[in-house]
Amino acid sequence: MTRAARVLGALLALTLPFWLQNPYYLHVVIMAGIFGVLSLSLNLLLGYTGQLSLGHAAFFGIGAYTSALLTLGLAWPVWPAMLAAVALAALAGWVIGRLALKLRGAYFVLVTISFAGVVSLVSVNWMELTNGPLGLPGVPAPELGPWSLRTKTAYYYLVLAAVALSYLVCARLVRSRIGRAFLALRENEPLAESVGVDVTHYLVLAAVVSAGLAGLGGSLYAHYTRFVSPEVFLFTYTVTMVIMVVAGGKGTLAGPLVGALLFTALPEALRLATSWQWQMLAYGVLLLLLVYFLPRGIVPALRELRGRRAS
């Protein structure tokens, strides 16, 4: 992105609630922001280390439940609960990373899916803790000093800050020797080992950071919708994240955010434009077209276009 575009984008993001008066639109943008955090998180594993986690909803759900349970059950304030949500999800990421140390490709995918399945079952069946399928209503909204962040406008800024933080975390990692180690794992693992990159160490690290960010997304979701149920573990959430990352451009920093914005807004736009019978069909066709014409994703395609025009 050019400097001008970046400044314009930042200004747009900072002033959005003032000219986007419709609360429904603001809701869509907030959800896009939460999914932005989740997509950035998934991209760290999928885009940089090349490992597909199909259990990412588990880290999201662990974050959501941790936040909900600590604030409701133990009456923790929201901010420490949010930190705990990140920490617990990161811990789960560490466990998965250790379990999958020697597993790659399809086997890594299977471990992540099974893990999500287990966590989901626990959330449904451990009635005393999670209230089972009935879920946990009344999760409090965060407060900042005397102000409650209950309004959509206030929550928008919280989510914006979280997106910015997640982006910063990913950007700094990716542009360092740590990010190069992630890429080395994706590109050629035996070669990476031969020059001293302890591949499994970096895979675990990527899983921890990725899961922690997904936990942040889950916590933001819990305090926004104010309700958490086993639905947060739905496979659909994982699939949505994967679509966002792949369509936006995996292995790029901006791609997941573009994907998150597009694929949160798209179903809503389709809902306005057509009846429910056609919604999913149109969504599917649009996704197919996108993947067919821009197999590497939107952001890489735009870069290529600009590169061609420049040369």
Place this chain on the structure above:
Amino acid sequence: MTLAVRDLAVQFGGVAALGGVSFEVRPGTITSVIGPNGSGKTTAFNAITGYLRPTRGAITYDGASLAGLRPSAIARRGVVRTFQKTSVFPTLSVADNVMIGLHLSGTAGVVGVLLGRRRLGEEERRLAAEADALIELVGLGHRRGDVASGLPYGEQRLVELAVALAARPRLLLLDEPGAGMTGAEKARVSGLIRTIRGQGITVLLVEHDMRMVMGISDTVVVLHHGRVIAEGPPAAIQAHPEVIRAYLGATGERD
């Protein structure tokens, strides 16, 4: 800083790829391992660098055992290898390939990176400069920004060499560095290998091209059916009757 291989054996199922091999690589030398296909050369490389676990035997470098270590841990001890089949980081630029090779020269940890410490910016610039110097050394200065997998074969092998050198080896194992190269490229690689030794790096190589081997080696180890049948300076090896029979085959029998 001698590499000592003692009674190294590797068994694949019922097949003995290596049946008790011993040799030494003295510091500052170029040692070649030669032998017909299937004689166990690459297997020996894989065992020394931790890519497969030997069935028996000891491998020590600088007096310390390398047994059971991961390849990355062996690289940290200064023993770095290249691969028989071209092996680069395919979708990354030549410069990024070499930057990954410099992994061990970097110190940035996760906390420092996340806090964006200024010192790390300096380190990145230092590493980039080192990468540049290595790319110049192998003669790929004009390819710095090109994607590695898009380069012609010979140049990809040079990228591999630069990546391995970036890991600052004290002992460099080259698996058929001249394979698939043109005569001119081979001559260039031979020159490079001498330069590398000149910088104090010990070289152990597997190679089929006899002219190259005899031209640059201080010591040659001959493997045949998983055993060492001769070891010595190139002139002695070329005259060794068992080598002529086993390796050069037909010519020896006809005479």
